[in-house]
Amino acid sequence: MVMGLSKRDLNRKKKSLEMKLQELEEKAKKNPMNKQLQEEIADLKKKIEKAG
Numbered sequence: 001m002v003m004g005l006s007k008r009d010l011n012r013k014k015k016s017l018e019m020k021l022q023e024l025e026e027k028a029k030k031n032p033m034n035k036q037l038q039e040e041i042a043d044l045k046k047k048i049e050k051a052g
Contacts, residue, residue, distance in 0.1 A: 014051040
């Protein structure tokens with residue numbers, strides 16, 4: 001666990017990650033062949049799992 005972050009800060013960080021994930025998924029729908037977008041989405045999902 002990251003030191004110095006309160007539960008509220010962690011929730012806020014998780015929310016911002018989820019919002020970014022939504023944006024990337026919207027872009028990926030428009031451009032499904034973009035490999036970099038797919039990798040970013042996978043990476044964000046891992047970060048959200050760790051934050052949650």
